[in-house]
Amino acid sequence: MRGADVRAVDFVVYQDNRVQRLIQVCWDPGDPLTREREMRALVTAGNDLACKDLLMLTRSVEKVKEFSWFGRSGTVRSMPVRKWLMEAESDGVAR
Known part of the structure; x- marks a missing residue:
């Protein structure tokens, strides 16, 4: 999803024709400028799409x-991508 000010969210998860979750992938959010850019995109899209489930997948x-x-x-909830994938496997949920 791209906002009018050209910020992009990597994935939009729909369920029953509603936005359920927004996902941003940021391998290393250690740099403050990178982290802020990625979080701005999530929060802006979350507000625009009335979605509160904001997830940033990271390396660690x-x-x-x-x-x-x-x-x-x-x-914004950040979690390692491997943990997210392992939870999906144990839940039996396709991600």
């Missing part, structure tokens, strides 16, 4: 962070 970072930007805010 796992945390939950509140993020605000120009009056838009949201909670």
Whole structure:
């Protein structure tokens, strides 16, 4: 999903014709500029699409962070991609 200001979210997950989850992939969010860019995209899209499930898949970072930007805010959950895939396998859910 691309916003009017050319920020992109990598994946939009739909269920029953509604946006269920937004996913951003950021291998190494250690650089503050990279992390902020990726979180801005998620929070902006989350606000635009009325989606609160904001997920950033990373190489190794796992945390939950509140993020605000120009009056838009949201909670971004970061988790290692391997953990996300292993949870999907144990749940029997296709990701």
